[in-house]
């Protein structure tokens with residue numbers, strides 16, 4: 001794997017390869033764009049390019065140094081992410097952490113990184129820090145990192161990877177060179193599913209259309225998940241004002257646990273977008289198989305109400321993910337707000 005191989009993100013790759021060729025790689029980068037479109041892969045490629053002894057500034061992908069980076073065990077490349085992310089990726093065990101693994105990147109993690117960066121590189125000409133889901137840094141962590149961005153240690157490159165850059169301090173954003181990543185094309189995703197996952201062409205196309213340009217999301221969408229999505233949307237559209245029993249039943253299904261709730265809210269938000277698109281006669285719906293339902297749903301709801309739903313879904317999602325709100329309770333509240341008035 002080298003930077004050249006990330007063909008689907010020409011804008012970001014051009015910016016990086018130009019900097020590499022000129023020997024002027026900025027000390028801090030912000031890789032911005034949706035989840036699952038290659039930001040982390042590109043960060044890995046950049047780390048290889050900066051440290052590879054075989055093909056300097058390019059990365060060969062096969063030498064010992066490049067392989068260590070790919071396996072996340074190069075001593076000069078430090079990965080920072082929320083503890084929970086380490087656990088969910090199998091890079092750490094739950095028992096490795098004193099308390100419940102954190103969903104934030106905490107100031108202690110940034111301090112540890114800073115201690116590491118204060119020493120010189122061990123094997124490579126550079127030290128790299130790759131901060132995955134950088135927006136998960138809580139405010140004290142962001143403030144601590146700001147110091148490193150203002151007075152970067154020698155031979156250090158920081159890469160902040162984020163799909164929600166609005167949650168980063170403006171002072172952090174302004175100190176980073178930017179590389180922007182866009183959604184991947186449905187054709188690329190469908191091809192990938194067929195070639196690498198042996199998915200049937202028709203199903204691959206449907207999944208690609210529903211993935212919103214995110215390969216990671218596409219890989220999570222199996223036939224069972226697709227059926228579940230359809231059921232959820234149909235159940236949501238069957239809700240009527242005044243039928244409290246219906247809302248509560250849906251909140252119970254959607255709110256079984258936090259992950260289920262987050263997934264369900266994601267589905268509903270995408271659906272909302274589809275309904276809005278159907279209202280103006282647009283095409284390119286994410287839920288391609290539910291075009292007719294989107295049209296009839298769009299005829300039943302006002303534009304203002306649709307907008308309100310979007311806001312309510314975002315509020316519920318924030319309450320569940322950021323404030324540890326009880327999933328089912330938040331969903332009940334959201335549905336009551338949508339349908340009681």
Ligand SMILES: [Zn+2]
Pocket residue numbers: 048052053054055059060061062063064065066067
């Ligand atoms: Zn190499």
